[in-house]
Amino acid sequence: MSTSKHIQTILNGTIHALKSILPMNIEISSPSLTTEPFIQQEMGVLIGLVGDLKGRIIIDGSPTTFGAIGSTMFGMPLEGEMLESFTGEFGNMIAGNLCTHVGQNELELDITPPTVMVGNTKLYGFQSAFRLPASIDTAGNITILLTIDEEE
Template identity: 65%
Template sequence: MSSSYHVQTVLNGTINSLKSVLPFELNVQPPSLMAQPFEQDEIGVLIGMIGDIKGRIIINSTEKVFGSIGQSMFGMAIEGEMLESFTGELGNMIAGNLCTIVESSDMKLDITPPTVMVGKTKFYGFTHAFKLPVQIDQAGTMNILLTIDEE
């Protein structure tokens, strides 16, 4: 199978995973190619992908957006270290669900444990990247970055 097939499968799987995990109406914008570096302003989570495709998923937003998601899912305000922990777990839920979804397309995909990134950060070291902006109803905007490594 081609690399473009794998990229399309992961992008579609990511959208389906977001719709399954997040308890909100989502408005997913079309993906766009992105050049390095990726710049984060506030908080995000990085999860490595290995298998038929190698790369990373970065889920990036603000503390307010992650806090709104956490409040909706757990019924209480989440702040500080709890918010950082929740951000990592949310990334794990989205990426884990993605693995299950792409498996139905006969694609092998596994993930690494989440790495939470807090503060202003620049991310280099990827060959190709696709940015998937997601507007989350009553919460704000989240950007999903899918980086692809050359084989």
């Protein structure tokens, strides 16, 4: 399978994962190509992809947005370390669901443990990436960045 076909499968799988996991309406904008560096503003989670394709998924948002998602999913407000822990687990849920979905399309992927990033962060180390903005009802906006490592 070609890399462009892999990317389309992963983008579709990401959209499927978001709609499956989030218990609220979500509006996903068209993906766009972006180059480094990616500036993460407030809070995010990075999860590595390994297998038929190597890359990373970064879910970028604000503590308020992640908190609203967590509050809706668990019925209680999350803050501090609990919010950071939830943000990592939210990334795990999205990436795990994505791996299951793409596996049904003959693309084998596995994920690395999540890295939660708090504060302003510049991410380098990729040639290009796909940016997938999403607006979540009653929570706010997140951006999902899919970076693909070039084959050697």
